[in-house]
Amino acid sequence: VENVRLLDRLSSKKSALGTLYLTATHVIFVENDSETHKETWILHSQISSIEKQATTATGCPLLIRCKNFQVIQLVIPQERDCHDVYISLIRLARPVKYEELYCFSFNPKLDKEEREQGWKLVDLNEEYNRMGIPNNYWQISDVNRDYGVCDSYPTEVYVPKSATARIIVGSSKFRSRRRFPALSYYCKDNNASICRSSQPLSGFSARCLEDEQMLQAIRKSNPGSDFIYVVDTRPKLNAMANRAAGKGYENEDNYSNIKFQFIGIENIHVMRNSLQKMLEVCELKSPSMSDFLWGLENSGWLKHIKAIMDAGIFIAKAVAEEGVSVLVHCSDGWDRTAQVCSVASLLLDPYYRTMKGFMVLIEKDWVSFGHKFNHRYGNLDGDPKEISPVIDQFIECVWQLMEQFPCAFEFNERFLIHIQHHIYSCQFGNFLCNSQKERRELKVQERTYSLWAHLWKNRADYLNPLYREDHSQTQGTLHLQMAPCNFLYKFWSGMYNRFEKGLHPRQSVTDYLMAVKEETQQLEEELEVLGERLANLQKSQLNDSTVKSKQQDRSTQLGLSTSNNSLANTPQEYSNDLKSFPSRSPSQGDEEDSALILTQDNLKSSDPDLSANSDQESGVEDLSCRSPSGGGCLQSEDSGKDSDEAVFLAV
């Protein structure tokens, strides 16, 4: 469709004219602007809702909301075209078969072997070995080898040595969806462990001997402690309501030596509504501070994040400080339980705070234990009531921790944002389906690529420059305040206003430090080379011509990397004010432009450095339409410096 306008959400004045293309996998908008031809690509699987708004004089507006929090507003001149686009997108955004998803057509041009290598990057058996398992207390069980006991569990499950197949099967029959207690994390140092399951089918009075034996076995596998915590992550009221349906929670009287604890994390429906409310706040056109804070509070989002963190902190403390094992469950044990187990693991074990370890953690607590990715993130057309930002919340918890412990994580914010993006994108096969069983049936590993290999290949982009293996924050447990430090939890604009570049800090400390570190590395190398040359020269005063040329190579290279430091000092459109700015007399025509020209006229008399100024203005325009790099603007910045730099920055 031609002559489509892409509106800038923040300022109604700015819009780009271009052509809209629909392909099998993407919506693509290409701007007409002959210089840039800026392209906006949206994966169909990212589309969360499409809204056709009332036709206006200029055309028919179409609002596309994406699962990665991008909001696109298009105006299509013809009502009929708009309707066609709308109908097609609705169909394309809601595939009914897995085969329609992007990952089955996505081809990063890797050969078969590379693909297989990619899938091997994260190996859970290796991970349990790293934890020190199997050992005297824990073993791998093949009771679920054909998914015979529990179809949402993996084939390989780690259980206490004393838990026989009879106990496991018996216990599984007493648990929702047969999700029996299995090991999630084991702490080598004190034998304390985190196990996970679903709720018991206890109703008002039912008991199950095998289930009681199972919990007993978990306790015995930690000889240093005479009880275990059973943490029900639901609000007490929800858990009690479940009893009426023959489900419920453990009765302390029936189980020997357990301490039962509720931690009120709300269910997926509450969370879905909460996110919805928060996104409405993010989408407000020019909210006042009160609108924003009130809306944020009203959404309850940060309260929910804190509840998840508090649960994680409770468990981490039990394991690390008390040396007590914990069994965690919610209702089915695949949402809140996954959140809480992974937050606790992250707090306890510095390995999960490395890039590789974080991939392992998601693979362990989310992918293998049957978190229902397909249902929660709406990859295939399904029940909208099943959709909920469960893993988004976990990812945010990690970000909140990163804010409080800036040196503790090997990866940076971008890593989290990209993982979130790909959970919805369906570009890689990792998060397809609802369980390991379904993925195996679909032969996902043979037919798609692994996200982890892709991220690993680009790991330089995801490094936290402040991370050092020998830093105190990267050792052992992260000690958080359990005290209600509410103000420690903040709104994550980097995620929820991810595409509103104008709202974010204009200069990135992370990128700056990464550039410095990169340069440092080059300097170290050069130092070595120079040292050698010096030694050689002193020894045998020879071949000075080659030295010289090589040295010049080096210095140009270095110049390039320093230029990296002068990062985006980019002025941006000051949009909020444009609106409040009174319009001038109509005779002046297009305000922005005329103002610009007049300014330049004035400049000619006083300012010799005219070129820089005009460039700078254009840079502003450029960025306001969310150009990804703002390259045009950067060129202007120091037109005095060598041209290499500008080219480098513009890329």
Add this chain to the structure above:
Amino acid sequence: MEFAELIKTPRADNVVLHRPFYLAVEGTLCLTGHHLIFSSRRQDNAEELWLLHSNIDSIEKRFVGSLGTVVIKCKDLRIIQLDIPGMEECLNIASSIEALSTLDSVTLMYPFFYRPMFEIVEDGWRCFLPDQEFELLTSVTDEWRLSCINKEFSVCSSYPPVVIVPKSIDDEALRKVALFRHGSRFPVLSYYHKKNGMVMMRSSQPLTGTNGRRCKEDEKLINATLRPGKRGYIIDTRSLNIAQQARAKGGGFEQEAHYPQWRRIHKCIERFNILQESLIKLVEACNDQSHNMDRWLSKLEASNWLTHIKEILTAACLAAQCIDREGASVLVHGTEGTDSTLQVTSLAQIILDPRCRTIRGFESLVVREWLQAGHPFQQRCAQSAYSNSKQKWEAPVFLLFLDCVWQILRQFPCSFEFNEQFLIMLFEHAYASQFGTFLGNNENERSKLKLPQKTMSLWSWVNRPEELSKFQNPLFEANSLVIWPSVAPQSLQLWEGVFLRWNRPSKFLDEAHEEMINIIKYNKELQAKVNALRRQLAEMETDERMQENL
């Protein structure tokens, strides 16, 4: 008066000091004329706390049996608690602290007694003189002149002795304009934008009154700043409503009919007790750890602090936009022109002028736009968030300005030569200091107090290399551009460095900062080494070639 008269119990033993995130410490408490000193007399790890009496905002005492407890709340927002055995001692100490922290005579303040222990390299009192500023200006334009009309503070008591005004306006005209402006604060130059020759002026409100009085000289003065055929903007920091109400009290605003070349924009920035209330509510919310997440956000919202930040920044950005993007001159004023006006003019300069983002330039900005411009520091900063006095002239105007600077710094972390600590330091010294810089309400009072002769300037201390290094931003890379901050609510944050400073653990953040410094330091060291080696190599090669040539 002798301080000794106020100190009935100069010393108490076995006092226990409680602070958040620290273990309680036992030690000795001493009171001197200006300090409260606590010393844990432990051999291994002696710890001392020195607190200026003038830093104390309020004090509470309570008793359990004969053990008295004194809670001291400071202007820098810290709260400490002292357990003092003995009812009489405790009462004596509390009443001494109360008296010493509320001395009403300026000349009894610590700056008049403070003797520096450091060598003065450069006298801060002579660092930022108007003549030097003017010299910089004359290098780019000759349309302005330095007027000594206010030499004896005879025309305007809150202006400095010399001001910069349009060359075409003589002192006689200035005198007439002064009569037409509130508190005689006639329009003067605040900032000259080199890039396009546009200017920012500031003044107080015109005294139009209800019958629409006008003043030809005033019109001529501000028109003198316009280029032929161009228009300017008047930014009134009050809402139209409030500006209209001001007419009843003799104030008012510039009428379109009399200022046809100017377009007036009203931006509402709150004043006085509204700001003070806002600060009190905010600090209360930050100190209250008992409530849950929802209560915290609603209290933060109810304090309106961030709303004020947003309003002030928006007005400043608007002024900057008029100058830089619209190519127009700007006049900024509110009522008196000593509060919101200065917030706007100084923030606009930070946005526009890279010089103001350097340490030296920022100091000069504070001197020009706050101290010399007559912001009544002594009135505004007499008390802080814990005071019960509720004087109507107390207001955290300067703190709001610093907070706005911090917001811009956060959005442009590589564009400022100074760091957050520098801003926090200025906040502390504005409220309580050993230096005379922030004493008095204007240059007139300062000269009467003979501050330059009798006290030490803050700048004399700050600008020594050993102090300066603490305030330098390791990420700084000179950025010659205009920097446009975002004022969207998502982009504005609570300034934790000030408001949560005493009630959050900062260890991990401090470590991160240290890490950052080390990364950059190591890089610089390597660079130096590489350069040295390169030079050495080059020398050897030339030597070699010379030998070959021989």
